[in-house]
Amino acid sequence: MRLKKLLDRFMYRDRATVYRYCEASDGLADDYEDVAVYEDIPCKLSQYGKDVTLDKTDMAPSIHENLRMTCNPAYDIQPNDYIVIQHQGQEFRLSASQPFRYPTHQEISLLRIVNKREVGV
Numbered sequence: 242m243r244l245k246k247l248l249d250r251f252m253y254r255d256r257a258t259v260y261r262y263c264e265a266s267d268g269l270a271d272d273y274e275d276v277a278v279y280e281d282i283p284c285k286l287s288q289y290g291k292d293v294t295l296d297k298t299d300m301a302p303s304i305h306e307n308l309r310m311t312c313n314p315a316y317d318i319q320p321n322d323y324i325v326i327q328h329q330g331q332e333f334r335l336s337a338s339q340p341f342r343y344p345t346h347q348e349i350s351l352l353r354i355v356n357k358r359e360v361g362v
Contacts, residue, residue, distance in 0.1 A: 244345050245313065253283035257310065259337075260323040275323060284312040286328045289350075306353045308335060314347040324351065 259279040265272035289309050310326065318324075322337040335351035 248346060249283055249313065252285050253312065255284050255286045255310075255326055255328045256281050257284045257286075257312070257324050257326045258282075259316070259318055260325070261319065262321070262323075278322070279316055279318075282312060282316055284310050284326065286310055286326050286333060286351075308333065308351045308353060310335075310337075310349045310351055311346050312349075314340075314342045314344070316347070318347070318349055324349075 257279070258277055258281065260275040261278045262273055263276045265274045287309050289307060310324065312318075318337055318340050320337060320339050324335050324337055326333045326335065333351075333353060335353050338350040338352070340347045340349045
């Protein structure tokens with residue numbers, strides 16, 4: 242499809258590696274590991290809404306950011322996949338929600354949780 246090629250060429254300037262929590266290959270019971278299911282896939286990371294929520298718990302405050310990844314619908318990204326995105330010299334480590342697929346692309350809401358150690362609180 243022509244539109245998909247245009248999206249790949251002009252819109253998807255970021256790169257993502259998608260990890261999935263899977264049973265370990267050694268076959269031991271209750272042994273799981275993060276496995277890279279896709280590496281260096283073209284995508285676009287963007288914000289939606291400007292709300293940054295600050296939750297205070299007994300342990301520490303956490304900041305929740307809502308971001309969105311757009312990519313080709315051929316990639317089978319699943320809820321709770323862990324995604325590392327390279328965006329304009331920055332690295333984002335995010336958790337995926339249910340993808341919303343269109344014929345030309347898919348949109349995946351992502352959640353980034355920052356704990357107090359990362360923000361210096």
